Amino acid sequence: xxxxxxxxxxxxxxxxxxxxxxAYRRLASLGARAYYxxxxxxxxxxxxxxxxxxxxxxxxxxxxxxTVLRLLQLVGARSPLLHLVRLGHRAFLFEPLEPEVSIExxxxxxxxxxxxxxxxxxxVKAPGYExxxxxxxxxxxxxxxxxxxxxxxxxxxxxxxxxxxGVIVSTPAGSTAYNYSAGGPILHPxxxxxxxxxxxxxxxxxxxxxxxxxxxxxVFVERTHRPVKLIVDGVQERLLYRGALVTARLGGTPxxxxxxxxxxxxxxxxxxx
Numbered sequence: 429x430x431x432x433x434x435x436x437x438x439x440x441x442x443x444x445x446x447x448x449x450x451a452y453r454r455l456a457s458l459g460a461r462a463y464y465x466x467x468x469x470x471x472x473x474x475x476x477x478x479x480x481x482x483x484x485x486x487x488x489x490x491x492x493x494x495t496v497l498r499l500l501q502l503v504g505a506r507s508p509l510l511h512l513v514r515l516g517h518r519a520f521l522f523e524p525l526e527p528e529v530s531i532e533x534x535x536x537x538x539x540x541x542x543x544x545x546x547x548x549x550x551x552v553k554a555p556g557y558e559x560x561x562x563x564x565x566x567x568x569x570x571x572x573x574x575x576x577x578x579x580x581x582x583x584x585x586x587x588x589x590x591x592x593x594g595v596i597v598s599t600p601a602g603s604t605a606y607n608y609s610a611g612g613p614i615l616h617p618x619x620x621x622x623x624x625x626x627x628x629x630x631x632x633x634x635x636x637x638x639x640x641x642x643x644x645x646x647v648f649v650e651r652t653h654r655p656v657k658l659i660v661d662g663v664q665e666r667l668l669y670r671g672a673l674v675t676a677r678l679g680g681t682p683x684x685x686x687x688x689x690x691x692x693x694x695x696x697x698x699x700x701x
Contacts, residue, residue, distance in 0.1 A: 431460045431538055434477050434508075436499050437490035439468050443527075444490045444515055448472060450531050451488045451513070458538045465502075484508050486537060486686070490527075492516025493605075497661040500549075500562055500683055507681040509544065511537050520604055520696045521547075523689050533688050544684050545692030547601045548641065550622065551679035554658050557666045560680045563602030566659045567647050567674055568594035568627065576651030579624065581639045592629035594656065597622060597645050597676045601683075604698045606662075612636040617693045622678060641678030648673055 435451050437444040445468060452474055455462035462475070463484070469476030477484065479502045486509040489499050496510065513530040514522040525533075536542055550561040569575035575594055579587040587595075598607035600615035603623055608614060612625030613636060624645055625636040639645065648671075649656055655667040658674055668674070 432484045433486045434463045434484045435488045436465045454534045492519045501663045510685045542686040546682040548678045550676045552676045554674040561660045564598040566596045575656050578648040578650045580646040593627040596625045644677045
């Protein structure tokens with residue numbers, strides 16, 4: 429049966445749309461059943477598929493890390509294989525390849541000549557929300573207000589009264605993103621761990637903490653004069669009120685990325701090396 433492949437690209441960049449056309453032509457010539465996601469199909473005039481509801485074997489993702497995160501929020505718990513075409517400055521998840529090379533590598537996608545990297549995701553639960561995060565779940569105060577949070581790892585209280593701008597709970601993949609900018613450590617991708625990083629704590633003795641990924645982290649919104657915000661991978665947002673509980677642990681289906689030149693699990697660093 430031919431491979432079913434969807435193409436997902438940034439709709440606001442002409443270069444991304446042109447690469448989407450090239451990817452479609454290439455896939456069709458290789459005998460795959462190719463589709464455009466509905467977000468770009470109208471602009472490109474090809475067969476469409478709605479990745480929010482429909483299954484495919486693989487998705488060609490054209491853009492940067494933000495494009496990947498938006499795509500993963502669309503597919504939810506499903507985990508199609510991702511073929512990444514780099515077109516952006518923030519591209520930690522991508523192999524260092526020119527877009528034209530990644531389009532040519534579609535032949536290897538269709539023939540199965542690749543290695544799969546599986547990146548664990550956080551299973552995040554909050555009032556009115558349940559979903560997965562590849563990078564992080566952040567609970568943040570709004571405006572200039574300070575939130576008072578109590579945070580547990582398993583049954584142990586690790587921050588009894590964390591006052592500040594909030595907290596970030598991050599995966600190894602996400603440790604190089606918002607977590608690192610907030611002063612948290614980078615986790616090696618081989619670790620089954622998550623990192624809990626306070627954001628601008630009033631008490632500077634409240635530092636980041638690395639915990640086993642299977643352990644549940646609970647964030648209790650203890651004190652706040654205004655709602656706080658849960659932000660998942662910079663895409664999903666929910667308002668939370670005093671008394672709300674947010675839990676996070678590694679779980680659910682991982683993100684699956686096809687690798688061609690890099691071994692799965694290579695260490696990505698946000699500084700020159």
